[in-house]
Amino acid sequence: MKTVMVTGCSSGFGLEIARHFLDRDWRVVATMRTPREDVLPRSDRLRLLALDVTDAESIRRAVEAAGPIDVLVNNAGIGMLNALEGTPMETVREIFETNTLGTIAMTQAVLPQLRRRRSGVVVNVTSSVTLRSLPLLSVYTASKAAVNAFTESLALELQPFDVRMRLVLPGRAPETRFGDNARTRMPDGFPEAYADLAQRVFAEWAQSSAVTRSLDVAEAVWRAATDPSCPIRLAAGADAVALAGS
Numbered sequence: 409m410k411t412v413m414v415t416g417c418s419s420g421f422g423l424e425i426a427r428h429f430l431d432r433d434w435r436v437v438a439t440m441r442t443p444r445e446d447v448l449p450r451s452d453r454l455r456l457l458a459l460d461v462t463d464a465e466s467i468r469r470a471v472e473a474a475g476p477i478d479v480l481v482n483n484a485g486i487g488m489l490n491a492l493e494g495t496p497m498e499t500v501r502e503i504f505e506t507n508t509l510g511t512i513a514m515t516q517a518v519l520p521q522l523r524r525r526r527s528g529v530v531v532n533v534t535s536s537v538t539l540r541s542l543p544l545l546s547v548y549t550a551s552k553a554a555v556n557a558f559t560e561s562l563a564l565e566l567q568p569f570d571v572r573m574r575l576v577l578p579g580r581a582p583e584t585r586f587g588d589n590a591r592t593r594m595p596d597g598f599p600e601a602y603a604d605l606a607q608r609v610f611a612e613w614a615q616s617s618a619v620t621r622s623l624d625v626a627e628a629v630w631r632a633a634t635d636p637s638c639p640i641r642l643a644a645g646a647d648a649v650a651l652a653g654s
């Protein structure tokens with residue numbers, strides 16, 4: 409029986425990914441900053457562990473407690489939508505600490521066991537905004553584009569050890585807590601000079617019917633984890649798939 413460790417399982421994609429693997433008879437190590445018993449079905453194949461991907465000691469403890477794993481899914485991430493002028497450097501660092509450095513640190517922590525066993529997969533969840541740039545997302549896009557580059561270089565480095573690196577690029581998913589979480593990082597709203605631009609961006613989003621569902625992401629992560637022939641980049645969701653093909 410194989411084991412997957414997933415970061416950011418308290419809601420959204422991470423929760424759906426954990427459910428998807430549980431339904432397919434995998435052992436699941438579902439990690440959350442604050443573990444909650446009530447979000448996933450009870451199962452003797454499920455372990456809940458506390459993990460904050462920005463905290464080195466928390467990573468060390470969680471990886472040690474998880475034991476041998478076959479697949480790591482770096483899903484934990486935070487959003488940010490604002491003009492660069494309205495984004496304090498403290499917030500920029502927060503985004504990179506979680507989205508970029510958190511992913512790198514988790515990968516580094518599990519790599520020794522995968523390399524020694526000469527098998528395993530690391531799936532990094534980035535975003536379709538790295539396929540087509542959008543305004544007001546410069547910092548977030550940069551944090552995810554760095555993960556794309558990291559993943560694709562590391563994939564070559566790990567080829568001799570039969571460890572696979574994969575990217576899942578979801579589109580916009582209004583159903584998760586991502587938007588609400590992102591809004592807490594912009595208490596002062598958009599700078600006045602960017603207010604019109606922000607309105608245009610929101611109006612465009614309101615018109616687009618193609619969106620990404622959590623299930624699309626779970627299915628893409630499942631394929632990335634289990635199908636050795638799948639491409640290194642996998643778009644997830646109708647909007648992301650359309651972008652990737654255009």
Ligand SMILES: NC(=O)c1ccc[n+]([C@@H]2O[C@H](COP(=O)([O-])OP(=O)(O)OC[C@H]3O[C@@H](n4cnc5c(N)ncnc54)[C@H](OP(=O)(O)O)[C@@H]3O)[C@@H](O)[C@H]2O)c1
Pocket residue numbers: 415416417418419420421422440441442459460461462483484485486487506510533534535536577578579580581582584585586587589
């Ligand atoms: N929703 C979208 O439109 C969209 C589109 C493309 C890509 N993505 C990416 O998809 C991933 C999942 O997003 P989502 O839409 O499912 O959002 P979500 O519902 O906000 O879930 C994000 C998860 O990440 C966790 N998290 C945040 N900071 C963390 C940290 N320092 N350590 C550990 N966990 C942390 C959150 O846990 P807490 O409960 O502790 O905060 C939560 O479980 C993210 O990487 C995001 O960038 C989202």
